[in-house]
Amino acid sequence: MNTSIKKSALPNVTDWDSINWLKISQYVEKLQQRIYHAERLGKIRKVRDLQSLLMKSQAALLLSIRKVTQINKGKRTAGVDGHKALNPYERIKLYNKMKDMDIKCHRPKPAYRTYLKKKNGKLRPLGIPTVKDRIYQNIAKLALEPQWEAKFEPTSYGFRPKRNCHDAIQRIHTTVGNKKVWIFEGDFKGCFDNLNHDYILEQIKGFPAFNTIAKWLKAGFVDNNVFHESEDGTPQGGIISPLLANIALHGLENLLNIKYRKVKRKTKTSYENRAKFAVTKYADDFVIMCESEEDAYSLYNKLKPYLETRGLELAMDKTKITHIEEGFDFLGFNIRKYKTHNGSKVHTKPSKDSIKNAKRKISDKARQLYGKNVQKLIGTLNPITLGTAIYWSPTVAKKVFSEMDSHIWKVQYKFLRRLHPKKSWKWISERYFKPDKTGQSKNNWILTDPITNNQLKKVSWIPIVRHVLITHDYSPFNKNLKDYFEKRDMKEFDRNNVAYRQKLAKKQKYKCSLCSKSIADGTEGLEMHHKIPRVQGGNNEYKNIELVHISCHLEYHKVFPARNNIPNKAQLRGVMDYIKRKKIIGLI
Numbered sequence: 001m002n003t004s005i006k007k008s009a010l011p012n013v014t015d016w017d018s019i020n021w022l023k024i025s026q027y028v029e030k031l032q033q034r035i036y037h038a039e040r041l042g043k044i045r046k047v048r049d050l051q052s053l054l055m056k057s058q059a060a061l062l063l064s065i066r067k068v069t070q071i072n073k074g075k076r077t078a079g080v081d082g083h084k085a086l087n088p089y090e091r092i093k094l095y096n097k098m099k100d101m102d103i104k105c106h107r108p109k110p111a112y113r114t115y116l117k118k119k120n121g122k123l124r125p126l127g128i129p130t131v132k133d134r135i136y137q138n139i140a141k142l143a144l145e146p147q148w149e150a151k152f153e154p155t156s157y158g159f160r161p162k163r164n165c166h167d168a169i170q171r172i173h174t175t176v177g178n179k180k181v182w183i184f185e186g187d188f189k190g191c192f193d194n195l196n197h198d199y200i201l202e203q204i205k206g207f208p209a210f211n212t213i214a215k216w217l218k219a220g221f222v223d224n225n226v227f228h229e230s231e232d233g234t235p236q237g238g239i240i241s242p243l244l245a246n247i248a249l250h251g252l253e254n255l256l257n258i259k260y261r262k263v264k265r266k267t268k269t270s271y272e273n274r275a276k277f278a279v280t281k282y283a284d285d286f287v288i289m290c291e292s293e294e295d296a297y298s299l300y301n302k303l304k305p306y307l308e309t310r311g312l313e314l315a316m317d318k319t320k321i322t323h324i325e326e327g328f329d330f331l332g333f334n335i336r337k338y339k340t341h342n343g344s345k346v347h348t349k350p351s352k353d354s355i356k357n358a359k360r361k362i363s364d365k366a367r368q369l370y371g372k373n374v375q376k377l378i379g380t381l382n383p384i385t386l387g388t389a390i391y392w393s394p395t396v397a398k399k400v401f402s403e404m405d406s407h408i409w410k411v412q413y414k415f416l417r418r419l420h421p422k423k424s425w426k427w428i429s430e431r432y433f434k435p436d437k438t439g440q441s442k443n444n445w446i447l448t449d450p451i452t453n454n455q456l457k458k459v460s461w462i463p464i465v466r467h468v469l470i471t472h473d474y475s476p477f478n479k480n481l482k483d484y485f486e487k488r489d490m491k492e493f494d495r496n497n498v499a500y501r502q503k504l505a506k507k508q509k510y511k512c513s514l515c516s517k518s519i520a521d522g523t524e525g526l527e528m529h530h531k532i533p534r535v536q537g538g539n540n541e542y543k544n545i546e547l548v549h550i551s552c553h554l555e556y557h558k559v560f561p562a563r564n565n566i567p568n569k570a571q572l573r574g575v576m577d578y579i580k581r582k583k584i585i586g587l588i
Helices: 021-040 044-056 058-071 088-098 131-149 165-175 197-203 210-218 241-249 293-302 304-310 352-368 374-392 398-419 425-432 479-495 499-507 550-559 569-585
Strands: 111-117 123-128 182-187 221-223 226-228 260-264 269-273 277-282 285-290 320-323 328-330 333-340 343-350 526-530 545-549
Touching (some): 021 058, 021 131, 293 304, 293 320, 352 398, 374 398
Parallel strands (some): 111 221
Antiparallel strands (some): 111 123, 328 333
């Protein structure tokens, strides 16, 4: 597709459900790749032209409307104007209203201020822009992000595509230990609320929507029906705020004279940092690894010019200097060097606070369900326990997993005793405990709902798999790295899913059995499809289930309702071809 000629990837839109999302996503993706490569080559004028083309396209507008009103968790939250768009008719109406408007002429409204309770009991202020502001912010982000992905430091991991907190932890794990043994744990005080507007605008000078971003920063907020001006900061809750914060915080490696040297080895190419400092940054949390205690204490003065130009200061209660043998906490993990029989070794484990919070959350949720049935307990605890275990799984956590299972056992024992106070434990155990039906263990004491046969998963069933650090400055906007990120998506899918889903995905070669598209890229939700429907005697055995996209599953059952006869091979091929054709032309 020649994106330099085509302004948009689709004709006039009248039906939201008939939009070819695949086609317009590819159009936007190709433009973003061209912006990234132009920036890498230093072609600034071409970058600006491509950014303008992208922001004026109908494709970017439609994708942004879809993200803000359908995909994002905050889609049901209105801004100060009280407007939401939650059905196809409202979205088409919003699209027709915005398609002839220019983002450069947009006049933002103040954000709606609300508060979110943090783990330490304090309140985090959130600024919720209007739906129209969120859509324009997403359009601006689509154009600005690929340009800055070509600039960002390789050790920055927060709020960046295809990067996560496990990359940050793995970077620290592989860096500390030998020479860099002193840790400067830094935290910016009220980072999002205090960032200097002038500094941010100076960094994005020349961006086609520069004036609109300046208006967003100065738009202010409404708290308890009272308008407040905003002289500093980017509101948490705005779609573009994390990107602007990353832009503002960029430059820490340059301050510390950190440079990388490309080293070619037999199996792979790596990048070495021979400076006396090493940085790992995740949003406003960062650690600087140093070779000596003197170097670590010198950072208080070294960081002053960096902080002053950005309007920031260190939170002294959270900033400290520690030796790696004492250990330190970062993003819910504890990293420490332990002595062994033949030397020493760095281990990363879940932090004590993280374990304590997980136990408290499980206990609180179970306590809220007193009086409910066992199925409710299983349905509530499984996502919490498995999500926590998967987050901890790249670290040394087997002992912690056993500890968590012991805690969960106590929680379920107390729950069952309260549920049946007049029954003996023998009666309770015979009714509610069954062997593991998935075959992952030989344990015969798995909490099981007697009606649905759903079971409470064990934390210890999650395998420990070391996370593979993303390679240096690799970006998904680099079109030459498509195969790399496809393989990485598969590994991330396996790490973030329980064993039976991993087994199904490998059996299907990570493809949806109905449309043959990838199930590992995270773009669509997945559901379990029964080849023989349960209403016709089908079961949950591996040979009878498949992972499919939700949209494909719905389309399949439109053609073959669960209560009808099971399709033969010829009919099944026909419906698969039918689904593929509909997906290609954008009807699903």
